[in-house]
Amino acid sequence: MRIDSWRYPRPQLAAHYLGLLADAPRRPLAVFGPRQIGKTYFLTHDLTEAAEQQDLRPLYVDLWSQPDPLGAINTALATALRELTSKLQRTPVTRVGAFGLSVGLAAPPALPAGSDPAAWLASQFAELRRLEPQRPVLLMLDEAQTLGKSGAGDAAMKAIRALFNAYPHGLLLLLTGSSRSQLLSLVGDHSKTAFKLAAHMDFPLLGMEFVAFVAERYRAASRREVPLPELDWAFSQLLHRPGEMIDFVRYWITDAPGRDAAEALARFKQVNSPDQLFEEVYAGCTALQRAVLRELVSEAPQLFSKATRERVAAALGLADPVAPASVANAIQQLEAQGILGKVQRGRYAFEDEGFRAWLKSAAAAPGEAR
Structure with missing residues (x-):
């Protein structure tokens, strides 16, 4: 196997996360971090390898832009079962070559996908536990904040919660998200059907x-x-x-x-x-939205204060302060576009921390971010 000389492993961080999950297996772990800072690579390499060394069954699912999160989890489970049963089961011979020198092996039958995705998830997980009763599953849900949306996301949350109830020591759950507000809403909202009271922390940046x-x-x-x-x-x-x-x-x-x-x-x-994606997002905003975003880059913005509204007006070339209703409308539009998320009443944060960092850097350059 060829070694990637540019790979920078993080075994200590992987061991730390697994230790947290092992200490409290009934408490999911939620990890926030901006996009493109290495979370996915860490999950699919460092954490996966560490889990296998500790005799866990790692199962990674990417939920980014996934319209059917429960279907994606079911597909990952089906793939794991397929690989496992191919190793464990003696498959029937379907053909014998001349002089008996070659054979063809039929693949083991997969569990049928039923009309109820939640029931299929339960059936597949039960089969996985039957085949590996001493090997807990580490389910890694990447960009899990998408589960906070109603409909398909809520159905997936309920199905996963049912697995937690059925297998109290057979399922470890790690959630990652690039939207702090949405991830915190998912794991910290007691009204949610699933991941409330999960431990949550920031994914550490490389230094x-x-x-x-x-x-x-x-x-x-x-x-x-x-x-x-x-x-x-x-x-x-x-x-x-x-x-x-x-x-x-x-x-x-x-x-x-x-x-x-x-x-x-x-x-x-x-x-x-x-930075092309950030530039395109910013260019797609109205002049008022861009002015509001620039105000949000500051550490403690008072979006509806007179001083803020005067600065926004100056940026737009207006003599009078922008009306509070206009600022509120711009914020609502930015929320609808997925650029901002509400942290608490009157406070908003960037959904993508990378976009905030880019905007702060661009605003510091003369003539930029205008």
């Missing part, structure tokens, strides 16, 4: 240890040294997204050798446009 790792890879590939502060600055400009950091350093080595970090990063952004 100087990762930067030092990248610096070593840069040195090994280019035989040149790069000051750690320069790389750390570039990492912050890329919003602490490890995948883009690695892409940038590879570009620096091959396409911008000899350039300093600032010039290499500027060239990289021109070619790869890592």
Whole structure:
């Protein structure tokens, strides 16, 4: 197996999460983090490997933009069962080649998908537990905040909760989300049918240890040294997204050798446009919405204060302060677009922390974010 020389493993963090789940198996763990900071890679590699070493059955499901979350979980279970039964069951011979030198094996029959997805989930999970009674399942639901929506999401929540009740020591649940407000609503709202009272915490950003790792890879590939502060600055400009950091350093080595970090990063952004999605979201907002978003970048914005409404008016070229109703309408529209989420009465937060960080960085540059 070829080793990925750019992989930065996080075994201590994986062990920490598994320890929390083992200490309180009846309490799900919810982890928040902006998109593209390495959560998915961590789940599918570090946490999956650590779970297997502890004799857990890892099961990863990506719920991002998933219209049928229960169907996605059922599909992941069906795949796991298929692989497991292929290993455990002696399958019938369907053909024998000349002189008995080759055989064809029929795949074991899969559990039929019933008309009731919740019942099918229960049936599949029961079969998995029957085949591996001593191996608890670690169910990792990525972008789980989508379950907070009514309809299909609520049905999936109820079905998973039923599994918790039926298998108190057979199911460990880890939820991740890129929307803090939606994830907290899912795990902290006592009126929800499922994941209330879950432990929740932030997914830690990679720091100087990762930067030092990248610096070593840069040195090994280019035989040149790069000051750690320069790389750390570039990492912050890329919003602490490890995948883009690695892409940038590879570009620096091959396409911008000899350039300093600032010039290499500027060239990289021109070619790869890592912030294009944020730019498109921002460009799609009205002038009033953009002004409100810029106010929200500050640490403790008073959105409806006269001073704030005067600044918004100045940004729009108006003489009089913007009316409170106009600010409220802009916020409601940004909520409907999934850009903002309500934290509590009168307080709002960016659904994508990466977008907030990009906007703050862009606003600090002359002539940007206007």
